[in-house]
Amino acid sequence: xxxxxxxxxxxxxxxxxxxxxxxxxxxxxxxxxxxxxxxxxxxxxxxxxxxxxxxxxxxxxxxxxxxxxxxxxxxxxxxxxxxxxxxxxxxxxxxxxxxxxxxxxxxxxxxxxxxxxxxxxxxxxxxxxxxxxxxxxxxxxxxxxxxxxxxxxxxxxxxxxxxxxxxxxxxxxxxxxxxxxxxxxxxxxxxxxxxxxxxxxxxxxxxxxxxxxxxxxxxxxxxxxxxxxxxxxxxxxxxxxxxxxxxxxxxxxxxxxxxxxxxxxxxxxxxxxxxxxxxxxxxxxxxxxxxxxxxxxxxxxxxxxxxxxxxxxxxxxxxxxxxxxxxxxxxxxxxxxxxxxxxxxxxxxxxxxxxxxxxxxxxxxxxxxxxxxxxxxxxxxxxxxxxxxxxxxxxxxxxxxxxxxxxxxxxxxxxxxxxxxxxxxxxxxxxxxxxxxxxxxxxxxxxxxxxxxxxxxxxxxxxxxxxxxxxxxxxxx
RNA sequence: GCUCCCUUCGUCUAGAGGCCCAGGACAUAGCCCUCUCAAGGCUGUAACACGGGUUCGAAUCCCGUAGGGAGCGCCA
Numbered sequence: 001x002x003x004x005x006x007x008x009x010x011x012x013x014x015x016x017x018x019x020x021x022x023x024x025x026x027x028x029x030x031x032x033x034x035x036x037x038x039x040x041x042x043x044x045x046x047x048x049x050x051x052x053x054x055x056x057x058x059x060x061x062x063x064x065x066x067x068x069x070x071x072x073x074x075x076x077x078x079x080x081x082x083x084x085x086x087x088x089x090x091x092x093x094x095x096x097x098x099x100x101x102x103x104x105x106x107x108x109x110x111x112x113x114x115x116x117x118x119x120x121x122x123x124x125x126x127x128x129x130x131x132x133x134x135x136x137x138x139x140x141x142x143x144x145x146x147x148x149x150x151x152x153x154x155x156x157x158x159x160x161x162x163x164x165x166x167x168x169x170x171x172x173x174x175x176x177x178x179x180x181x182x183x184x185x186x187x188x189x190x191x192x193x194x195x196x197x198x199x200x201x202x203x204x205x206x207x208x209x210x211x212x213x214x215x216x217x218x219x220x221x222x223x224x225x226x227x228x229x230x231x232x233x234x235x236x237x238x239x240x241x242x243x244x245x246x247x248x249x250x251x252x253x254x255x256x257x258x259x260x261x262x263x264x265x266x267x268x269x270x271x272x273x274x275x276x277x278x279x280x281x282x283x284x285x286x287x288x289x290x291x292x293x294x295x296x297x298x299x300x301x302x303x304x305x306x307x308x309x310x311x312x313x314x315x316x317x318x319x320x321x322x323x324x325x326x327x328x329x330x331x332x333x334x335x336x337x338x339x340x341x342x343x344x345x346x347x348x349x350x351x352x353x354x355x356x357x358x359x360x361x362x363x364x365x366x367x368x369x370x371x372x373x374x375x376x377x378x379x380x381x382x383x384x385x386x387x388x389x390x391x392x393x394x395x396x397x398x399x400x401x402x403x404x405x406x407x408x409x410x411x412x413x414x415x416x417x418x419x420x421x422x423x424x425x426x427x428x429x430x431x432x433x434x435x436x437x438x439x440x441x442x443x444x445x446x447x448x449x450x451x452x453x454x455x456x457x458x459x460x461x462x463x464x465x466x467x468x469x470x471x472x473x474x475x476x477x
Numbered sequence: 478g479c480u481c482c483c484u485u486c487g488u489c490u491a492g493a494g495g496c497c498c499a500g501g502a503c504a505u506a507g508c509c510c511u512c513u514c515a516a517g518g519c520u521g522u523a524a525c526a527c528g529g530g531u532u533c534g535a536a537u538c539c540c541g542u543a544g545g546g547a548g549c550g551c552c553a
């Protein structure tokens with residue numbers, strides 16, 4: 001058994017990293033994190049970060065998803081130096097446009113005889129796989145077409161039998177590489193079946209196009225999901241056959257849902273888009289992702305620049321991390337509380353009454369903001385502040401009853417004189433009843449908002465239309 | 478089935494043989510502050526999956542077991 005020498009490590013130069021999503025769905029949280037890590041790695045070394053769209057599967061890929069992917073990346077603050085929307089000499093950055101490049105390298109493999117046409121049909125293959133699995137054997141390509149006589153190959157080709165191109169995996173070799181996060185890895189080529197590098201329709205398959213593009217684009221480091229770990233040897237084999245330099249691969253553990261199962265629809269949301277639509281802030285999401293499977297001594301909210309400085313590939317975790325919404329909410333709350341008045345108003349706009357004037361919107365937003373996690377949370381308060389007199393909670397009715405009519409006539413009189421001014425109203429009630437503390441304020445809160453809990457009363461009152469306080473207090477006078 | 482990866486408080490993690498009867502953050506509990514809520518301050522509860530080795534000494538090294546995950550696709 002011989003050990004195949006892997007390509008030498010890249011000379012110390014600026015790193016080139018990439019994010020290579022397939023546009024067959026919304027940007028997944030796990031992929032967003034991968035994109036973030038790769039961007040941080042590139043920026044940290046003053047290198048380049050590329051966006052490559054892996055749309056070789058025309059059936060599943062769509063331009064709409066490509067656009068959505070880029071929009072969500074931008075929303076998160078992730079920006080690439082080259083990509084489908086900013087091409088350079090290493091492009092094109094859509095795999096669907098790189099056919100000629102693939103064809104050239106495929107031909108090179110054919111010349112070397114390390115690939116061969118496979119005429120097995122999808123049905124035959126899936127039957128064979130099932131049989132192998134049933135027999136307790138690894139479902140690997142059986143090698144049916146590997147040693148087909150040249151004449152037979154030619155005959156089938158003439159007949160126009162569709163064929164894929166398979167990579168002839170050399171027997172008895174060890175494929176070794178140093179994983180950026182898992183350390184030294186060794187795989188046996190005998191455990192790897194001959195795999196498809198070109199589909200029957202002539203398009204390049206993932207193992208091939210992905211590896212070749214990384215090499216051709218000068219990518220030096222690839223941080224990707226751990227699901228690619230056991231496939232890495234195949235890509236190394238391809239690159240070695242082509243004499244291309246492989247990037248250093250680092251496999252980050254997958255993201256799990258709060259229950260420890262792989263992140264999926266079942267968990268409510270698994271795409272960036274969904275969180276975005278619910279009103280989560282990009283800074284909250286990015287801060288959460290930054291610490292999933294990665295640790296930093298820095299605490300608190302970090303900007304992208306701070307993350308760039310703090311990012312440490314040595315601190316990428318090997319164990320899968322759970323995407324816990326509770327933790328995300330902590331960041332979200334933090335971000336929301338720091339929103340500028342303008343940003344806060346824009347954030348809340350979807351739930352504000354359409355005809356609201358500037359001043360009222362600003363007052364409402366600043367009054368509510370400290371108590372909000374999502375825009376949705378403000379909805380009931382829109383009615384309370386701008387709608388008719390709110391119904392009282394059962395517990396509140398008792399409070400109001402005990403306060404008595406004198407309490408409220410003093411309050412209503414103050415409101416008639418001074419408007420929606422809590423200090424004035426409370427002062428008048430205090431003078432009239434001698435109440436203080438919770439006894440003084442709670443009946444006011446309940447009469448004014450219908451609820452015993454809520455945002456600070458004084459600013460909330462200021463946000464109400466003129467006359468509201470008097471009207472609501474007078475109900476109980 | 479075979480191969481590979483993983484396993485420290487509820488969660489994210491620090492920890493690379495003695496600095497660890499395991500540290501931090503968030504969550505949680507109690508107290509303080511306070512018109513309620515939120516924020517803030519203080520205090521507390523809480524973990525090395527299990528079993529064997531190696532060693533004077535193991536969360537850290539080795540071997541097993543259990544549990545979780547991934548790969549073995551004309552999907553990426």
